[in-house]
Amino acid sequence: MTTEKYISKRVAGVPPSGIRKFFDIASEMKDAISLGVGEPDFVTPWNIRESAIFSMERGHTHYTSNHGQLSLRKLISLYLETRFSTGYNPESEVLVTVGASEALDLAFRAIMEPGDEVLVPAPSYVSYMPGVTFAGGTPVAIETKEEDDFTITVAAIEAAVTPKTKAIVIPYPNNPTGAIMTAEQLSGIADVIVKHDLLVISDEIYAELTYGGLKHVSIASFEKIYPRCIVINGFSKAFAMTGFRLGYAAGPKPLIAAMVKIHQYSMLCASVMSQYAGEEAIKHEMETGFAQVEKMRRSYDQRRRFMLKALADIGLTAFEPRGAFYIFPNITGTGLTSEEFCFRLIDDKKVACVPGTAFGEAGEGFMRCSYASSMDNLKEAVKRIGAFLKAL
Ligand code: PLP
Numbered sequence: 001m002t003t004e005k006y007i008s009k010r011v012a013g014v015p016p017s018g019i020r021k022f023f024d025i026a027s028e029m030k031d032a033i034s035l036g037v038g039e040p041d042f043v044t045p046w047n048i049r050e051s052a053i054f055s056m057e058r059g060h061t062h063y064t065s066n067h068g069q070l071s072l073r074k075l076i077s078l079y080l081e082t083r084f085s086t087g088y089n090p091e092s093e094v095l096v097t098v099g100a101s102e103a104l105d106l107a108f109r110a111i112m113e114p115g116d117e118v119l120v121p122a123p124s125y126v127s128y129m130p131g132v133t134f135a136g137g138t139p140v141a142i143e144t145k146e147e148d149d150f151t152i153t154v155a156a157i158e159a160a161v162t163p164k165t166k167a168i169v170i171p172y173p174n175n176p177t178g179a180i181m182t183a184e185q186l187s188g189i190a191d192v193i194v195k196h197d198l199l200v201i202s203d204e205i206y207a208e209l210t211y212g213g214l215k216h217v218s219i220a221s222f223e224k225i226y227p228r229c230i231v232i233n234g235f236s237k238a239f240a241m242t243g244f245r246l247g248y249a250a251g252p253k254p255l256i257a258a259m260v261k262i263h264q265y266s267m268l269c270a271s272v273m274s275q276y277a278g279e280e281a282i283k284h285e286m287e288t289g290f291a292q293v294e295k296m297r298r299s300y301d302q303r304r305r306f307m308l309k310a311l312a313d314i315g316l317t318a319f320e321p322r323g324a325f326y327i328f329p330n331i332t333g334t335g336l337t338s339e340e341f342c343f344r345l346i347d348d349k350k351v352a353c354v355p356g357t358a359f360g361e362a363g364e365g366f367m368r369c370s371y372a373s374s375m376d377n378l379k380e381a382v383k384r385i386g387a388f389l390k391a392l
Helices: 018-027 046-057 070-084 099-111 128-134 154-160 183-195 253-266 272-287 291-313 338-349 375-391
Strands: 094-097 117-122 138-143 165-170 199-203 229-234 247-250 367-370
Touching (some): 018 338, 046 272, 070 247, 070 272, 094 099, 094 253, 099 128, 099 229, 117 154, 128 138, 247 253, 272 291, 338 367
Parallel strands (some): 165 199
Antiparallel strands (some): 229 247
16 A cells, blocks of 8 residues: 555655755765754753753643743843844743744744745755745745855845735845845845835844854844744754754734744643753853853854865865854856765765755755864865865
């Protein structure tokens, strides 16, 4: 008996993530170096782990409010206000979720009618397009280009908007390009967003990780965007808490209420131990002037600068990433496609990177290297990539 026939066409039509494929190959190979997966190489700071342990010791093992614990929501609201000048009511405008991933999924599901279109800048994080599709909508890629520093332009939005366009994803700091958008650039696209009456879903999970003296600007901090914006964020990247699966959404009350409705019937609440850990993460960082986050950020920055120079030295030019922990070198000079390059690189030199096309067709000609890996690994990886390029 075949069970394929039971699978929804919508699900069957979406390919599996192109990131995992290379990571899985690398994990089975001896002496392979993976620059493939996007997560901090730091273990979660001890005070945060300890608070999760304490919560269990004290018997905090029950469901919480569907919205998440109010004490955590208050801290999230305060954190967002302090860092990014937004002001959300913790009672009704903040929802704690199972990672930013769930927050994204809820946002798409809460707004989508069949046929609705969502503008998704590309290349960008692998989940947006499938997320829109699973929710019954139609993702429409808007290409961001290296010559525009991988930012979204007014022209790109204007060219893609149709009467069916309902929302736009704003994915900065960007995975995989490392691009950010300045206040001026965001202000430029804010007008066209309002003109076309679009909802904004702003994924700001890398907000704490920016470099070169540039600070993240939340598009929600623009008065004209605030009432039409859902901010997505989480603890995975800034606090090295990927395994805790803790994230959140902040936005206008009716939209958060709609998202809570789906969340309460599907997830109920995020893990209570993770919620206690999240409280400690924000409280401690706010009390210490973000000392631990800053230490990790500096370490990424050191590795970012190393990669930029080391790749240039072996003849691979890359856009200077200003956020997140990825570098996105241009490999068009090799004459290989992104997939060919990455498959041959892992086969010949046992270095796993992700083809740019895993992040949309617009990623053709690039590959993503995560520099959230030890300096020794990075040095060895670049050496091997250099030898690979020479042999081509
Ligand atoms: N958004 C972006 C841009 C990401 O890169 C990731 C993870 O890599 C996520 C969201 C998902 O984060 P979380 O671990 O909070 O689900």
